[in-house]
Amino acid sequence: MVQQTPAAEFGQKRSSPRVEAYKGFWRRLRKNKAAVVGGALILFFILTGILGPFFTTADPNATQISIKLQSPSAEHWFGTDNYGRDIFTRIIHGMAITMKVGFLSVALGGAVGVFLGIISGYYGGILDTVIMRTMDVLLAFPGILLALAIVSVLGGSLTNVIIAVGIFSIPAFARIVRGSTLSVRKLEYIDAVKALGASDGRIIFKHILPNVLSPIIVQLTLRIATAVLTASGLAFLGLGAKPPTPEWGAMLSEGRTYMREAPHLVLFPGIMIVLVVLAFNIFGDGLRDALDPKMKK
């Protein structure tokens, strides 16, 4: 054991159980091939969403009727649609929209849901009853129907889709966080800091939140898949982004008419939606197994 001077020691932490836990977590995650592929795909999608638009030469909304409904070729990798727009360019530009909707709506729903869940679990009583019954009401609607209702009230736009999908993600987070909070709240160290005079805010943010983080992270990942699917569904129904925005659900909807003559109009946006949803789902599953190895069996 090396004796350190107090000055040198201060601020410099030994390998914490957190660091140790992360190491184990990475090891378990890397062993799960599906999760690695999912994670790589997600990374690729995010980079495409951010950087892609700078590498495409064509304007995603430039119409050129003379080359409409062309099959995939060297010039137009994914072919062209009924207005002669390059589908590949539109898919790339759509990636940014999809990622934005996925991440922002889940961030919104997650933030509100985690907050409500922690309050509910920590304070209990009438507050808990009111919050959780409200969540039950939200959960009683089939997800897409709820989002549909919210968008019809707010009006169809990308922002409103994000809000709608966000609201419909709230109950899942609230429930999970409430459950975890209930179990952490009963631990003796919470009583110990309470006995020291810690405020509720300190107890919630410093002692409860860090200990309920893993189920939140898993839920975030899995929820993004649902959010992407819901947002595309809304756009498909004509309630999301307005044309000519290169939203995949909207592209699917538009291409539906030409499905027989030019199947590539629906094929590529369809494949992309499947890939994104699948990537987030398998990565989320891998995360869950890696974060909580006990749950797997």
Place this chain on the structure above:
Amino acid sequence: MVKKELLKVEGLKQYFPIKGGMMGRTINYVKAVDDISFTIYEGETVSIVGESGCGKSTTGRAILRLEEPTEGSVVFNGEELTTLSKRSMRKHRKDLQIIFQDPYASINPRQTVADVLDEAMTIQKVLPAKDRRKRIIELLEIVGLNEYQADRYPHEFSGGQRQRIGIARALSVDPKLIICDEAVSALDVSIQAQVLNLLEELQDEFQLTYLFISHDLGVVRHISDRVIVMYLGKIVEIGDKHSIFESPKHPYTKALLSAIPVPDPTREKKHIVLTGDVPSPIDPPSGCRFHTRCPFAQAKCKTDVPELATHGDMKAGHQAACHFVEKIENGTIAAKGFEEAVF
């Protein structure tokens, strides 16, 4: 010397509601602590003993308002704690600390020892930030840990060491009263002795007052000045250590003490074996709560609740809650239907 009252508990009740039905109505109450009163003087160690479920831990938690007491008053150092606002109660928490039973659950696994102590001092604004590190090292040395262990995480310590961390945390805010809630019950006997000795040293050094909650009579005998015996949410006997251990008056105390093993194989010892289980605190027996198991129970015991009182030749300050202390002592009431096993 007139002893100064540090903590005065009066008529303390802690009822936990039992919810049921569709609307979560309160059907009944668990009367965990039912109208108890006692006083703790500065510098002494008072123990609460009793079997599990008798309300000893609940009493400690109610004093600290970790659970809001249903009724009663808790006066600490001349100030009523139960009516304080949450905010001013937080400031008063500096004077009353608690050490928990389970050293593995009572420290946040994500904090280093230094973090734990630093946080305690931050909450109570004990010291300016720049002086805290020095104080942390000092505290660790006081409880018998080393400086180099300051930046370690709880999982790197043994149970006894963690309990020392718990003690250091309690000490970090310079409390006057420390409630030790089964503080050594989870430790090995050899470690128990070390921690008990540490607690005693600290008491002398920092003029601490302890409320020691335990089911272990051997430990209680070692550390206490005065002892409170609880049964089913009520105090059945209270007195200084010698009175309680050498001349217990309440039949329950007698039964409890007869259960202490004596390390002498040749000695024949009377065991008072109580039959049955502790009745439910949801619907406690009428009159004296012990009458369902008491070998001396009379008709009066079923109807009248006995008050704590000094009977006959009992020493001042020694009180028992039994109608028939004198009659049991002089043999007028004989024990009936109870086993007096001789081992």
